[in-house]
Amino acid sequence: MKTVREVQAAIRRKAESTPPGLWINGFQFDDTKLDRPLTKKDLDEATTEHPVVVAHRGGHTSWYNSKALELAGITNDTPDPPDGRFFRKNGELTGRVAENARGVFNRVGKRETFTPEQRRDRARDGMRHMSQLFSACGLTSVHNAGTNSEHILAYEDCRKNGELTHPAYMMIRSTEAFNGFKAANIYTGFGDEWIRVGGIKFVADGSASERTMRMSTPYVGTNDYGILTMTQEQVYEAVDDAHSHNFQVGIRWMFAHKSFLDAGIRVPGASDYNPGPFEPLMAIQSMVTRKDYKGRVWGANQKVSVDEALTIATINGVYPSFEENLKGSIAAGKLAEFVMLEKDPHEVDPDQIMNIKVNRTVIGGRIVYPNERT
Numbered sequence: 001m002k003t004v005r006e007v008q009a010a011i012r013r014k015a016e017s018t019p020p021g022l023w024i025n026g027f028q029f030d031d032t033k034l035d036r037p038l039t040k041k042d043l044d045e046a047t048t049e050h051p052v053v054v055a056h057r058g059g060h061t062s063w064y065n066s067k068a069l070e071l072a073g074i075t076n077d078t079p080d081p082p083d084g085r086f087f088r089k090n091g092e093l094t095g096r097v098a099e100n101a102r103g104v105f106n107r108v109g110k111r112e113t114f115t116p117e118q119r120r121d122r123a124r125d126g127m128r129h130m131s132q133l134f135s136a137c138g139l140t141s142v143h144n145a146g147t148n149s150e151h152i153l154a155y156e157d158c159r160k161n162g163e164l165t166h167p168a169y170m171m172i173r174s175t176e177a178f179n180g181f182k183a184a185n186i187y188t189g190f191g192d193e194w195i196r197v198g199g200i201k202f203v204a205d206g207s208a209s210e211r212t213m214r215m216s217t218p219y220v221g222t223n224d225y226g227i228l229t230m231t232q233e234q235v236y237e238a239v240d241d242a243h244s245h246n247f248q249v250g251i252r253w254m255f256a257h258k259s260f261l262d263a264g265i266r267v268p269g270a271s272d273y274n275p276g277p278f279e280p281l282m283a284i285q286s287m288v289t290r291k292d293y294k295g296r297v298w299g300a301n302q303k304v305s306v307d308e309a310l311t312i313a314t315i316n317g318v319y320p321s322f323e324e325n326l327k328g329s330i331a332a333g334k335l336a337e338f339v340m341l342e343k344d345p346h347e348v349d350p351d352q353i354m355n356i357k358v359n360r361t362v363i364g365g366r367i368v369y370p371n372e373r374t
Contacts, residue, residue: 015046051105060099128164138339139280141321143168181197284354
């Protein structure tokens with residue numbers, strides 16, 4: 001959707017088939033691609049009988065209507081928590097809420113409910129769908145940096161039914177799952193080449209795309225330095241707890257690929273899906289050209305060659321999971337995991353790398369794309 005009117009129309013359509021009082025959820029919203037900023041007033045014009053949330057694809061901010069704010073008890077006088085923010089303009093709530101300030105909305109209103117069996121089936125269906133998409137675009141391994149207990153079960157259910165076509169390195173972002181692993185003395189490395197326990201993911205600040213990432217200098221034209229969601233002491237305690245239980249730790253870092261390569265660091269690629277697209281050919285094109293969807297170049301000094309981008313996307317990607325002796329390159333003794341492309345990325349216009357067709361994806365010697373489902 002490219003306009004506020006389109007967003008409003010979609011909410012109205014959903015409201016027509018949703019009982020009053022039930023939450024209406026929008027997702028994958030990108031404010032940078034809208035004709036103007038979205039506001040609480042816009043959402044109120046779509047419906048006043050339902051609490052509404054429109055979540056940014058970056059995962060760190062959401063927009064709420066007046067009904068949602070009312071249910072949560074949020075007013076113009078509500079103070080910001082230390083790890084979040086209720087955005088205001090001239091003292092009035094705009095409806096935009098960032099980081100952990102959003103937690104209060106999870107405890108109010110009515111939502112569509114599912115039985116444990118339905119939740120399990122939905123999780124399995126979603127995992128199967130994503131696995132097919134990953135294989136179709138040429139992904140041979142995935143590091144899931146937001147794994148929770150439902151994901152773990154979905155991985156196992158899909159594998160048991162022959163539906164898992166991508167190996168997963170599970171970075172845990174769930175207190176429930178983390179505590180369960182600690183109690184069972186399970187830690188980083190447990191599992192096999194298909195499903196392996198990875199590190200613990202902590203989020204210490206906001207998002208660059210949503211302008212909530214903590215900065216050393218204010219965002220241009222503001223006095224806003226962004227938001228910290230963990231104090232330094234909390235970071236120390238969390239990392240110490242994870243390491244004392246033999247867990248790898250992941251805390252946000254930015255990818256200035258050329259600088260890392262020049263420093264001799266085996267930097268991997270990262271899609272950060274769903275904030276960013278997961279297709280590896282798009283990532284390779286981005287690393288080579290540093291262009292956005294409008295053709296604007298960002299950080300030209302961080303451009304890398306096609307060979308360097310391919311290295312980042314293959315062998316470098318398995319070092320963080322300690323699997324460099326298992327996969328990441330075609331060599332005797334390693335798993336047969338590779339992709340066959342219609343064209344050589346070296347021989348096409350760099351701006352067209354993302355459009356190269358994936359002809360075949362092979363995992364562990366088995367063709368997973370195309371298959372009978374595709």
